[in-house]
Amino acid sequence: MMVAHKKGQIAIIVVVLIILIAVGAFFFFFRDDSSSTSNNIVGSGSSPSRDNSQYNSPSNPTPSSGSPSTGDVKIFVLTGKNFRFVMNGVENPDIKVKQGDKVKIEFSSTQGFHDWTLDEFNAATKQVMDTDGSTIVEFVADKKGTFEYYCGVGSHRANGMKGNFIVE
Numbered sequence: 001m002m003v004a005h006k007k008g009q010i011a012i013i014v015v016v017l018i019i020l021i022a023v024g025a026f027f028f029f030f031r032d033d034s035s036s037t038s039n040n041i042v043g044s045g046s047s048p049s050r051d052n053s054q055y056n057s058p059s060n061p062t063p064s065s066g067s068p069s070t071g072d073v074k075i076f077v078l079t080g081k082n083f084r085f086v087m088n089g090v091e092n093p094d095i096k097v098k099q100g101d102k103v104k105i106e107f108s109s110t111q112g113f114h115d116w117t118l119d120e121f122n123a124a125t126k127q128v129m130d131t132d133g134s135t136i137v138e139f140v141a142d143k144k145g146t147f148e149y150y151c152g153v154g155s156h157r158a159n160g161m162k163g164n165f166i167v168e
């Protein structure tokens, strides 16, 4: 009994280690991959979706593969600095999508430690600094309205690190 029990525990530990190594290797690879994404993100579509599982909101467990949502996939590439979001040179841009669209936010920092958070859709990226590469959050814009996205680090939101997420 004792021995069998121990073997079971060892097997579990081994499995956990393998998973950790696999995740680590994947993460490293993805990070490498993403250094050039600001140029090629449009049209690639498939590559960032693999990163989905770690940051995905619980309300959206399905990765892309099929097309469960009827809307398009909309990709937005934002960077953070003290204390603004920037997209294509525009500070704290309006992010507009249609109801039902699947939204992918690819976020990185060029200055300081930031994240991208949108409470109403339970969406938030990891917190990243400028050496961390980019991180992605995906969700479905399943309700209409104007919502405020913001940086959840410290008092960045109060310092003006926020903008409107508009679902039409």
Ligand SMILES: [Cu+2]
Pocket: 080, 083, 113, 114, 115, 151, 152, 153, 156, 161
């Ligand atoms: Cu911030």
